[in-house]
Amino acid sequence: MLSKRVVLLLAACLVSIAEAALWPAAADSHQSPLTLSRAGAVNQFPDGFMLGAATAAYQIEGGWDADGKGESIWDRMLHEHPEYGTNGDNGDVACDSYHKYAEDVQALKNLSANVYRFSISWPRILPNGDTDVINQAGIDYYNNVINLLLENEIQPLVTMYHWDLPQALQYIGGWPNSILADYFVEYARVLFENFGDRVKFWITFNEPPAIVSGYANQGGAAPSQPAPGIGDYLAAHTLIKAHARVYHMYQEQYKALQQGYVGITLNCDWYEPVTNSTEDVEAAERGIQFMMGHYAHPIYSEEGDYPPVMRQRVDANSAAEGRPRSRLPSFTSEEVAYIRGTSDFFGLNHYSTLLATSGETGSVPSKEHDSGVISYGDDSYPQGSASFVRVIPWGFRKLLNWIAAEYPGYPIIVTENGYPDWGGLDDKNRTSYYTSYLAEMLKAINTDGNNVIGYTAWSLLGNLEWSSGFTIKFGLYQVDFNDTERPRTAKDSVQTISQIYSNKELPIEYFP
Numbered sequence: 001m002l003s004k005r006v007v008l009l010l011a012a013c014l015v016s017i018a019e020a021a022l023w024p025a026a027a028d029s030h031q032s033p034l035t036l037s038r039a040g041a042v043n044q045f046p047d048g049f050m051l052g053a054a055t056a057a058y059q060i061e062g063g064w065d066a067d068g069k070g071e072s073i074w075d076r077m078l079h080e081h082p083e084y085g086t087n088g089d090n091g092d093v094a095c096d097s098y099h100k101y102a103e104d105v106q107a108l109k110n111l112s113a114n115v116y117r118f119s120i121s122w123p124r125i126l127p128n129g130d131t132d133v134i135n136q137a138g139i140d141y142y143n144n145v146i147n148l149l150l151e152n153e154i155q156p157l158v159t160m161y162h163w164d165l166p167q168a169l170q171y172i173g174g175w176p177n178s179i180l181a182d183y184f185v186e187y188a189r190v191l192f193e194n195f196g197d198r199v200k201f202w203i204t205f206n207e208p209p210a211i212v213s214g215y216a217n218q219g220g221a222a223p224s225q226p227a228p229g230i231g232d233y234l235a236a237h238t239l240i241k242a243h244a245r246v247y248h249m250y251q252e253q254y255k256a257l258q259q260g261y262v263g264i265t266l267n268c269d270w271y272e273p274v275t276n277s278t279e280d281v282e283a284a285e286r287g288i289q290f291m292m293g294h295y296a297h298p299i300y301s302e303e304g305d306y307p308p309v310m311r312q313r314v315d316a317n318s319a320a321e322g323r324p325r326s327r328l329p330s331f332t333s334e335e336v337a338y339i340r341g342t343s344d345f346f347g348l349n350h351y352s353t354l355l356a357t358s359g360e361t362g363s364v365p366s367k368e369h370d371s372g373v374i375s376y377g378d379d380s381y382p383q384g385s386a387s388f389v390r391v392i393p394w395g396f397r398k399l400l401n402w403i404a405a406e407y408p409g410y411p412i413i414v415t416e417n418g419y420p421d422w423g424g425l426d427d428k429n430r431t432s433y434y435t436s437y438l439a440e441m442l443k444a445i446n447t448d449g450n451n452v453i454g455y456t457a458w459s460l461l462g463n464l465e466w467s468s469g470f471t472i473k474f475g476l477y478q479v480d481f482n483d484t485e486r487p488r489t490a491k492d493s494v495q496t497i498s499q500i501y502s503n504k505e506l507p508i509e510y511f512p
Contacts, residue, residue: 055097161184206349286373306331
């Protein structure tokens with residue numbers, strides 16, 4: 001175990017190195033300090049670029065009730081309703097990273113990673129969701145992970161919430177209850193107080209659309225509370241306000257001493273219009289606004305608030321349904337101003353591209369129906385073992401350009417991107433996916449001039465893919481779930497990715 005003095009010195013060295021490489025002084029008030037210069041060649045990563053891999057607590061840690069950890073909504077759902085999962089799989093043991101985190105750090109080192117994106121389990125820190133009980137064993141666990149990462153010169157990129165709400169807070173309604181923002185702020189305070197001396201990159205929420213889907217559908221995501229078009233909008237409203245409050249708290253109380261950065265990770269496919277008709281082009285734009293703009297527009301846009309197209313369509317549909325109010329909640333003018341600009345970077349999860357056309361779909365009410373967008377995968381492209389991933393790398397570049405144009409001035413960290421297969425160490429399709437998507441990202445950086453500053457592949461380990469169980473394999477490292485020791489084995493793709501990360505360039509042969 002490293003002494004706290006040594007840990008602090010290591011952290012200080014890493015931060016000073018990162019600031020020298022990553023964060024030159026801003027040129028003007030609209031320029032983020034997290035700005036990288038373009039590389040000299042299209043296939044090179046900019047100096048200071050973060051390259052690594054990502055995981056999430058419930059998917060890898062196991063130890064679901066170990067050492068004082070509380071129950072999460074995913075624990076509860078998959079225990080009470082194993083039929084909502086696959087083959088009865090759950091996260092009780094998963095990859096057993098609670099005990100084998102040192103092997104995960106070694107896997108990162110073998111990958112030549114300089115950053116690791118992982119999440120902290122709220123119920124492992126606060127078993128009841130509130131600060132009346134703080135679980136020291138949970139704090140010790142994450143301190144051990146963070147310290148070992150720093151010892152190996154790997155920067156921690158920490159997600160506060162990756163879907164595992166303490167079950168105790170679901171008893172009071174979960175995210176549709178606006179009081180959850182208060183609980184989240186206090187949870188974040190505990191994280192800043194205990195880990196902020198070493199963690200310099202914070203993500204408040206991972207994929208809000210996936211979080212709130214647990215309040216719109218039954219069985220697909222915890223807590224499985226089917227109130228489509230109502231519960232999900234209420235939950236989203238709470239999440240956005242909770243994010244903004246945590247951002248402001250950090251700026252006001254921790255930024256001066258800890259010198260870190262706070263952002264949020266949003267997920268989105270690229271929506272490609274089926275034809276070049278005005279109707280299809282508008283539908284594709286609407287698809288992005290309903291998927292990502294729902295959260296991005298209040299935080300990153302110049303005007304703030306929900307996207308106008310969302311406001312108009314949900315208000316109109318609610319009135320047509322005979323409701324006395326819109327199903328989409330409203331921010332006050334003070335809230336709009338408070339939320340706008342509350343991020344230091346734009347976290348992006350991207351996997352694939354959808355075709356989009358205008359039309360009615362989904363139940364009434366539902367967000368899907370409100371959008372008026374029919375979207376589907378293009379079967380002419382290769383597909384992974386998960387139906388939502390088709391290998392369409394050019395959509396990645398288009399989405400990065402769309403974000404840079406829509407929300408200028410915000411650096412982008414690609415926090416998830418990856419390929420699912422059915423397993424096996426020979427994973428040529430995964431290598432092909434990564435190299436083709438990295439090529440499009442580098443074009444977006446070096447040709448188009450976008451300020452992308454990091455990339456973490458999904459996923460470091462083959463893990464529990466939520467309700468899909470262990471059947472879908474995203475990992476760069478294979479985990480044998482039939483062995484109680486949960487051994488990790490590098491897949492063939494690791495060699496290629498390690499060379500790319502080590503050399504800080506993608507071989508030119510991967511550029512079509």
